[in-house]
Amino acid sequence: MRIDIITLFPDFFTTPLQSSLLGRALANQIATVNLVNPRDFTTDKHRRVDDEPYGGGVGMVMKPEPLFAAVESLPILPRREVIFLSPQGQPMNRNLFWEFAQNVDQLVLICGHYEGIDERVMNIVTREVSLGDFVLTGGEIPALALLDGVVRLLPGTVGKPESLEAESFEDGLLDYPHYTRPAQFRDWKVPDVLLSGHHGKIEEWRKAQQLQRTRDRRPDLLQNLDNLSVKDDNSSGDRL
Numbered sequence: 001m002r003i004d005i006i007t008l009f010p011d012f013f014t015t016p017l018q019s020s021l022l023g024r025a026l027a028n029q030i031a032t033v034n035l036v037n038p039r040d041f042t043t044d045k046h047r048r049v050d051d052e053p054y055g056g057g058v059g060m061v062m063k064p065e066p067l068f069a070a071v072e073s074l075p076i077l078p079r080r081e082v083i084f085l086s087p088q089g090q091p092m093n094r095n096l097f098w099e100f101a102q103n104v105d106q107l108v109l110i111c112g113h114y115e116g117i118d119e120r121v122m123n124i125v126t127r128e129v130s131l132g133d134f135v136l137t138g139g140e141i142p143a144l145a146l147l148d149g150v151v152r153l154l155p156g157t158v159g160k161p162e163s164l165e166a167e168s169f170e171d172g173l174l175d176y177p178h179y180t181r182p183a184q185f186r187d188w189k190v191p192d193v194l195l196s197g198h199h200g201k202i203e204e205w206r207k208a209q210q211l212q213r214t215r216d217r218r219p220d221l222l223q224n225l226d227n228l229s230v231k232d233d234n235s236s237g238d239r240l
Contacts, residue, residue: 001031001032001101001104001106001107001150001151001154002032002077002105002106003031003032003033003034003106003107003108003109003147004033004036004106004108004109005034005035005036005109005111005143005147006036006038006067006070006108006109006111007035007036007037007138007140007143008037008038008113009111009138009140010035010036012144013033013035013144016144017033021152021157021158022148022151022152024157025151025152025154025157026151030151030154030155030157031154034074036070036073037070038066038069038070039066040070041066041070041073042066048063049062049063050062050114051063053115058115059115061114061115061116061117061118062112062113062114062116062117062121063118064117067110067117067121071108071110071124072124075106076106077106079103079104079106080104080105080107080126081100081104081106081107081108081126082108082124082125082126083107083108083110083125083126083127083129084112084122084125084127084128084129084139085109085110085129085130085139085142085143085146086112086116086128086129086130086139087130087131087132087133087134087135088128089128090128090129090130091130091132092129092130092132092146092149094149096129097146097149098153100150101150101154107147107150109139109143109146109147110125110139111138111139111142111143112139113137113138113139131145131146172221172224173210173211173213173214174210174213174217175213176206176209177209177213183195191205193205
């Protein structure tokens, strides 16, 4: 997968792109990341990428010309998404990450700044994506979250692919608690069932923990599962 990031601050990505699983995936060319600064596509001596908004108002707006030129300088792969990171967009979640990992060859991520971007840039955007219902100083943090969430799902990034199947949200529930050595730390012991070697009982315990954690922390997820179950039941009858 090719990932192009349009950003005024390419240095923001330097350390994250060299770290942990993400860094190894890029070093192994499971994915490639290309950083593009729209300031390099300005034509005035001051290299301006922003200007005052028409109609008045506070703040500045990113100009369309450098952003268009930056995107148009890129090669176009067959399955490409041009994404603007925006709090008005589709929320990031595991379904979106899987969709991109399985169905997209190229992600072009546009990081906005100031009060936003000129609306005409949306003519080359195929999708808006949001990290959450809040506003940040720029699109770099959401872009990095999207990049990390997608690349870790690409074949070869995670050493044991089956570990991706036992995580929060993969089956609609939160993850179960994890423990490692020592068996007792201060006054806290590892649950006896995890030391029993009885795999059936361990699986039962983990599933019960998932349900309990989800019920305590994200009961809305259980509601979603209930709604899905009702839909499946209603669609399973005989058809005339």
